[in-house]
Amino acid sequence: MNDSMSIPHLIMNASLVVQLVLLLLLAASIASWVVIFQRSFALARARKTQKAFDERFWSGVDLNELYRDVPENYEAQGSEHVFRAGFREFNRLMPKTRSSEAVLDGVQRSQRVALSREEDRLNANLTLLATVASASPYIGLFGTVWGIMGSFQSLSMAQQATLSTVAPWIAEALVATAMGLFAAIPAVIFYNRLSAIASRLLGEYEDFAEEFHSILHRNLQGRGSNQAS
Amino acid sequence: MATKGNRMAKRNRRVGYGLPVVLAIVVHVAALLLTMLRLPESEPTPSSSSVVQATLVSDVTATDQAQYAKEARARAAQRQAEEAAQQAAEQQSQEEAQQAAEQQAQEQAQQQEAERQAAAEQAEAESERRQQAAKEAAAARAEAEEQQKAAESQRQAEAKKQQVAAEKRKAEEAEKKAEAEKQKAAAAEKQRQAEAEKKKAEAEKQKAAEAEKQRQAEAEKKKAEAEKRKAAEAEKKKAEAEKQKKAEAEKKRKAEEAEKKRQAEAAAKKAAADALSDSISNEQERIANAEQSDQASNSFINLVKRAVEDRWHLPANADGGLVAQVRVRLGPSGELLAASVTRSSGNPSFDRSATQAVEAAAPFRELQQLDAGLQRRFRDFNLKFTPGDVQ
Numbered sequence: 001m002n003d004s005m006s007i008p009h010l011i012m013n014a015s016l017v018v019q020l021v022l023l024l025l026l027a028a029s030i031a032s033w034v035v036i037f038q039r040s041f042a043l044a045r046a047r048k049t050q051k052a053f054d055e056r057f058w059s060g061v062d063l064n065e066l067y068r069d070v071p072e073n074y075e076a077q078g079s080e081h082v083f084r085a086g087f088r089e090f091n092r093l094m095p096k097t098r099s100s101e102a103v104l105d106g107v108q109r110s111q112r113v114a115l116s117r118e119e120d121r122l123n124a125n126l127t128l129l130a131t132v133a134s135a136s137p138y139i140g141l142f143g144t145v146w147g148i149m150g151s152f153q154s155l156s157m158a159q160q161a162t163l164s165t166v167a168p169w170i171a172e173a174l175v176a177t178a179m180g181l182f183a184a185i186p187a188v189i190f191y192n193r194l195s196a197i198a199s200r201l202l203g204e205y206e207d208f209a210e211e212f213h214s215i216l217h218r219n220l221q222g223r224g225s226n227q228a229s
Numbered sequence: 230m231a232t233k234g235n236r237m238a239k240r241n242r243r244v245g246y247g248l249p250v251v252l253a254i255v256v257h258v259a260a261l262l263l264t265m266l267r268l269p270e271s272e273p274t275p276s277s278s279s280v281v282q283a284t285l286v287s288d289v290t291a292t293d294q295a296q297y298a299k300e301a302r303a304r305a306a307q308r309q310a311e312e313a314a315q316q317a318a319e320q321q322s323q324e325e326a327q328q329a330a331e332q333q334a335q336e337q338a339q340q341q342e343a344e345r346q347a348a349a350e351q352a353e354a355e356s357e358r359r360q361q362a363a364k365e366a367a368a369a370r371a372e373a374e375e376q377q378k379a380a381e382s383q384r385q386a387e388a389k390k391q392q393v394a395a396e397k398r399k400a401e402e403a404e405k406k407a408e409a410e411k412q413k414a415a416a417a418e419k420q421r422q423a424e425a426e427k428k429k430a431e432a433e434k435q436k437a438a439e440a441e442k443q444r445q446a447e448a449e450k451k452k453a454e455a456e457k458r459k460a461a462e463a464e465k466k467k468a469e470a471e472k473q474k475k476a477e478a479e480k481k482r483k484a485e486e487a488e489k490k491r492q493a494e495a496a497a498k499k500a501a502a503d504a505l506s507d508s509i510s511n512e513q514e515r516i517a518n519a520e521q522s523d524q525a526s527n528s529f530i531n532l533v534k535r536a537v538e539d540r541w542h543l544p545a546n547a548d549g550g551l552v553a554q555v556r557v558r559l560g561p562s563g564e565l566l567a568a569s570v571t572r573s574s575g576n577p578s579f580d581r582s583a584t585q586a587v588e589a590a591a592p593f594r595e596l597q598q599l600d601a602g603l604q605r606r607f608r609d610f611n612l613k614f615t616p617g618d619v620q
Contacts, residue, residue, distance in 0.1 A: 007264045026257070033253030034246065042244040159598060160528040182260070 010172045015150050021143030021176050025136055029183035032132040035125045036190040043197045046078055046122065050204060053080045057208075063087060063215075078118060078201070079208035085114035086209070090216055100220035107216055111209045118205055122198035126191060133187035140180015147173025328407060328478075332414040337471075376470060397488065404485050514602070525599055529607060532595055533557075537612060541586035544578040551576055553583045553614045559607065565591030571611065583614040 011022060057066065057079075067087050070076075076084045089110040093103045151169030158165050554572035559565060568587040570580045596604055 008261075030253050030257060033256050034249045037249030037252045038244055038246055041249065045244060159525075160532070160595075162528050162531050164527050164531065 007175060010168070010175050013168075014172050014175065015147060018143045018147045018150075018173065018176055021139055021146070022179050025139055025143075025176070025179040025183050028132045028136050028139075029179075029186075032129055032183060032187040032190075035128050036186065036194070039125060039129075039194045040190075043122070043194060043201065046201055047197070049080070050078045050201060053078065053083075054208070057083070067091075077121070079205050081118060082111050082114045082205055082209045083212055086111040086212055086216070100217075100223075103220060104213070104217055108213060111213065115202070115205055115209060119198075119202050122201055123195070126195055126198070129187045129191040129194070133184050133191055136180045136183040136187070137177075138180070140177040140183075143176025143180070144173045147176060328410050328414060332418060335418060376473065404489070407482075526603055526607070529593075529595055529599060529603075530610075533590070533593055533610075533612070536590040536593070537586050540589035541614070542582055544576070544582050546576070546578065551579050551615070553580050555580075555583050555587055555612045555614065556609070557587055557612055558609050559591075559593060559596055561596075561604065561608070563591075563593040563596035565593075574614075579614075583612070586614075587612065 011019070014022070067084065086107045089107050090103060093106045097103060148170065151166065151173060154169070155161055155166060551574040552572070553570060553574040553576075556567075556569050556571045557565070558567045565588060568584045568591075570584060573580050574583075596607055599607065
C-alpha cells in the first residue's frame with residue numbers, strides 16, 4: 001500500500017460522480033450515527049424513567065397524590081404518560097356518568113392514544129436508520145460501477161493494459177462500495193438493536209396500561225358493589 | 230416529593246441532538262484516522278512473485294546525454310505546437326521559394342545588367358519575349374505568391390517570436406539549407422547564365438547584325454531612358470517587389486547573420502545557455518510527461534520482465550540465493566545488441582541461463598512505441614535475476 005493507493009489519495013483523485021456518491025454516503029453515515037447516538041441516549045433515558053416510575057407506582061403511593069404531585073410544564077413520558085392520560089380521563093368521567101362501562105371505555109381510549117404517542121416517540125428517526133441501512137450499499141455500488149466504467153473507458157485509450165494501469169482505477173471505484181458498507185453496517189446493527197429496545201419498552205407500557213386499567217376496574221367494581229350494598 | 234418530581238422533570242427533558250452530532254463526527258474522524266494509520270507490522274516486505282527484477286541503469290554517457298538533450302529539445306519543439314511543425318514546413322518552403330525568387334531576381338538583375346551591357350539583349354528580350362515573358366510571368370506569379378508568402382512568413386515570424394528556441398533552430402537549419410541552396414543556386418545560376426548567354430549568343434548570331442544595329446539603336450535609346458529611369462522607375466518597378474522580398478529575406482538573413490554574429494560573439498555563453506535551456510526543457514518535459522512516461526516505462530519494464538521470465542530455464546543446480554545482474558542493451562527498434570553479465574552470481578550456468586533468457590526474449594519491439602526520450606532510457610538497462618521461489 002504505497003502513498004498513491006491510500007484511501008484519502010484515492011478519494012481525492014476519483015471522478016466527480018464517484019466523489020458525489022462518496023459525499024452522499026458520508027452524509028448518510030453521519031446522519032445515521034447521529035440518530036444512533038440520539039436514539040441510544042433517548043431509549044436509555046426512557047428505560048430509566050420507566051423503571052423509576054414503576055417503582056414509585058408500585059410503592060403503594062396514593063394514585064391521586066401521584067397524579068397531583070407534578071411540577072409546572074411537566075411533560076410525562078412512557079408509562080407515566082399512559083397513567084396520567086388514563087387517570088385524567090377517569091377523574092373527568094367519574095362525576096358525569098354512573099356507568100362503569102363508559103368510564104372504563106373512556107380510560108382505555110385515552111390510554112390507547114397515549115400509547116400510540118409513546119410508540120411514535122420511541123420509533124422516531126428509526127426509519128432513517130432503516131433507509132440508510134438498505135440504500136447505502138446500492139448507492140456505493142452505483143459509485144463503483146460508475147468508477148469502473150470510467151476506468152474501462154480510459155483503459156481503452158491506454159496502449160497496454162497491465163495490472164498496474166488498471167489497479168488504481170479499480171481501487172478508486174471500490175472505495176465507493178466500501179463507503180456504502182461503512183455507512184450501512186452500523187445502521188443495520190443499530191436499527192435492529194434500537195427497534196428491539198423500543199418494542200420492549202412499548203410492551204412494558206402496554207403491560208402497565210393493562211395493569212392500571214385493571215386497578216381502575218377493580219376500584220369501579222368496589223364502588224359499584226359499595227353502592228349496591 | 231416535589232424535589233423528586235423536579236429531578237424527574239429534569240431527567241425527562243428530551244434528548245437533544247448536540248451531543249449525538251459531536252459523537253457521530255468523532256466516530257467518523259476516528260474511522261478516517263484508522264484508515265490513514267499505518268500499522269508497521271501490517272507491511273511485511275512484499276515477497277514479489279516476480280523472479281526477474283529489472284532495474285534501470287542511469288549510466289548514460291555524456292555524448293548520449295547531449296544527444297538526448299537534442300532529441301528532447303526537438304521533441305519539445307514538436308510538442309510545443311503542431312503548428313510549429315507545419316509552420317516550419319511552410320517557412321522552409323517559403324524560404325526555398327524566396328531563395329528561388331532571389332535566384333530568379335538575381336538572374337533578372339544579371340540579365341538586366343547583361344542587357345545594359347549588351348543592348349542587343351534588351352532587343353532580344355523583346356524578340357525573345359516568349360522566353361522572357363514566360364519567365365517574367367512565372368516570376369511575377371512567383372513574386373505575387375512570394376509576396377503573400379513573405380507577408381505570411383512575416384506574420385508567422387512575429388507569432389513565432391514566442392517560439393524563439395524553435396525559431397532559432399529552424400533558422401539555423403534554414404541557414405544551412407540556404408547556404409546549401411545558395412551554392413546549388415550559384416551553380417544553377419552559372420549554368421543558367423551560361424545557357425542564357427549561349428542562347429543569346431546564338432540568337433545574336435542568328436539575328437545578324439542588321440537587326441542588331443536597329444535594335445541596338447532602339448534598345449540603346451530605350452536603354453538610355455531605362456538607365457536614366459533605372460534608379461527611379463524600371464529598376465524600382467522590377468526591383469520594388471524584389472526589394473520587398475529581398476528586404477524581407479535580407480532582413481531575415483541579416484537577423485540570422487546578426488544572430489550568427491551574436492552567437493559567434495557569445496559562443497561560449499550561447500553554449501552554456503543552450504545547455505541550460507536544454508536541461509530546463511528536459512526538466513519541464515519530464516515533469517509534464519512524468520505520469521505518462523512512468524506508466525509507459527512501467528508497462529515496458531513489466532513486458533520485458535514477463536517475456537524474460539517466460540523464457541528463463543533455471544539450471545538444475547541453482548540455489549535460491551543466487552543473484553545475477555545482466556546488462557541489456559537494445560537497438561533503436563528493440564533488437565538486442567548485447568546482454569552481458571555485470572554481476573555474476575558465482576554460478577556460471579546460472580549466469581548463462583540468465584543471458585540466454587534475455588537473448589530468447591529479444592527483440593523487444595515494444596520499445597518503438599515509447600517516446601524518444603524513454604527509448605533512450607530503455608536502450609540500456611539492468612535485469613536482476615533471482616530464482617526466488619521458482620525451483
